[in-house]
Amino acid sequence: MRIRIPQKTFSDVLTRAQAILDRKSPRPILEHVLLEAFEGSVRVSTTDLRVSLTQRVGAEIDQPGSVALPGRKLHEIIREMPKGDVVLEMKENRWVTLTAGKGEFHLPGSDPDEFPTMPSPPDRFLQLGTASFRTMLEKTLFASSNDESRMYLCGVYIRSLQNDAGEPVLRMVATDGHRLNLIDRPVDTEIDIFRDGMILPKKGLSELRSLLETEDDQFDIASGDGKVFTRFDGVDMALTLIDGTFPNYEQVVPPVSPNPLVVPREEFIQGLRRVSLLSDQDTHSVILEATGDEAIITAMNPMFGDAREVIEAPHDGEPIRIAFNAAYFLEALKSLDGEKVLVSVGESLAPCLVQSEADPRYLCVVMPMRID
């Protein structure tokens, strides 16, 4: 095996591959990338058994062949190499030599047959709009959980359904149990593969989101064998669905209050940022109070002091007083668009709804904290 490939191309491919690599795998082969050189192109594959990524890039192939190389080291080396071409050549006992400019590196390769078989995609793909799918991921992914004891929260729930107005929409929901984001976007017709709803893993979706940062309008998607396959610009990805039932999210989304608190979004963000500097370091708890025309954010920390900020915010309803994690609220506010946000607060310990005046189909739900 001997190939010549531009450093920049190789480095970009490995950066992406690296995101999928298992970091502490009991199977060392999962910390490897599989390189397969064919006529005119190289295929670079990585998998953690849940998410598999295969990238195809053009390269000069002097001699076809395949080898598995330690992914992290390979990436670090290629990233630091000078601009220009990198030559990768396999020698005896699967030792691989990398040359670029005046540098030469040797890495021990592994048997490509040890590498897990990459899942094979079904024959039929359908096309989805890139921009809308990416936006939906951006507005949901951050709310999903990292807690593996509740695996079913460690991803985004995607479902195709008809909304209350009878229009077909694609819905994404993500939650870590403390906050929840729900977004609907119209689609032309219901999307069969998402009809029953499925939970897709965070790691694969994060990668998909960055892949979708492109000029192309459409990407290909398919499902089968407990997996979702995407195909895009020479990059194939397979995401294994997360087993388990997504919680009944509809029952925790509170109704929009008839008289919500109307807050200027940017001011609210700035105020929260400042006040939360003095919130408790473990709980990040701040208190939001609203009466008449003012909303007041306060934070107290027995060791570092306290803070208070007033924001002009018209409000007709009952006085409000709730405590919440400032970080959850800030992330929600930052993900919203538009100048004004509507905050619907129910009872003091009930979930709180935050949405933009401009977009009623994107909802952020934040569960409050107890006020002692």
Added chain:
Amino acid sequence: MARPRTILHVDMDAFYASVEQLDRPECRGRPVVVGADPRGGRGRGVGAACSYEARAVGIHSALPIGRAWQRCPDAVFLRPRMDRYAEISRRVFAVFGRYTDRVEPLSIDEAFLDLTGTERLLGPARAAARRLKDEIRREVGLVASVGLAPNKFLAKVASDLDKPDGFVVVRPGEEAAFLAPLPVRRLWGVGPRTAAALERLGMRSVGDLARWRRDDLRARFGELGDRVWALSRGIDDRPVEPGGAPRSVGAEHTFEEDATDPDAVRRTLLRLADKVAARLRRAGRVAGGVTLKLRDGRFRTVTRAARLAAPTDVGADLYAAALGLLGAVPSWRTGRPVRLVGIAATRLAPRTAAAGGQLDLFAPAPDGRRRAVALAVDRVHDRFGSRALRRAVHVADEDG
């Protein structure tokens, strides 16, 4: 990055012997050995404690008492009076209590104190530590060695460094320099065998060790390599745990024959979760995390840990979390027979402290009906034994 902590380790010098010298002025300045009866050199027990005068003539606490007598027949040999030592200990700990409530007793005469954040109240930590040491001497009449450092490991090494009557301060940023000249044996977890292995690789001092790369140490010594790497740089993030309360409560079960029925394993896990939860309730504690342990028929053991969304002392919550972890174990997914299954409740906290804080969207309101049921079950078990009331799924199990 967490803010730097201020940890104090206080260790009473030759505690038992010093208490005896305090109570018996005639023993002051003489070798005192507290322990078994020397029986004129024929005694078979060992000395439990020796005054520094005794140590000067070569008597140490693990020495057979008969040998101690042979080395120094003039020493004062005394039988221990544990009640008296406990009484003095309480007075010493009362002094600690004036400085902080975050006191972790290690033994009757030794404790960690977390002074982080007390500067406004007590003044600079160094001065506070000096004052604490002086108060013990003045009020109890005994001498303590004190180590002040950014973590427990360093504080303990520091208090030991200049014994007796030691007062050693390690300031943040000076950790590595402080440790460098010390022998590797000072590192927690390095015994004679590991020390010998380290020395063969040219590591005599902690400084020698600190020059090694983490990966290389791990490759040679496994988990221990990771730990000594961190310790050699003065890294130790163990918290001071007041009350000496247990860090975890666990239960495990080994199947008589490797279990191939996943339902049987789940049933056993549920039973263990109930058992652990009952012990938590009894201790008035809640778990903030769960660890699952699974050993397959080929003796390969994996553990998986997770934090809980809300602290709990209810078996069903622990079980649900463990079940989630189980699904992530590869050998379980491939259906390999199970030899042992275990569950532990971790990140324990007093129940009262768990009240308040972040509410969960999906978890039932804390203190709901499930906990009331659990408490009722506890009462039945207390009165009629643990077999009087069981979950229906456990009735058919022999060992349920």
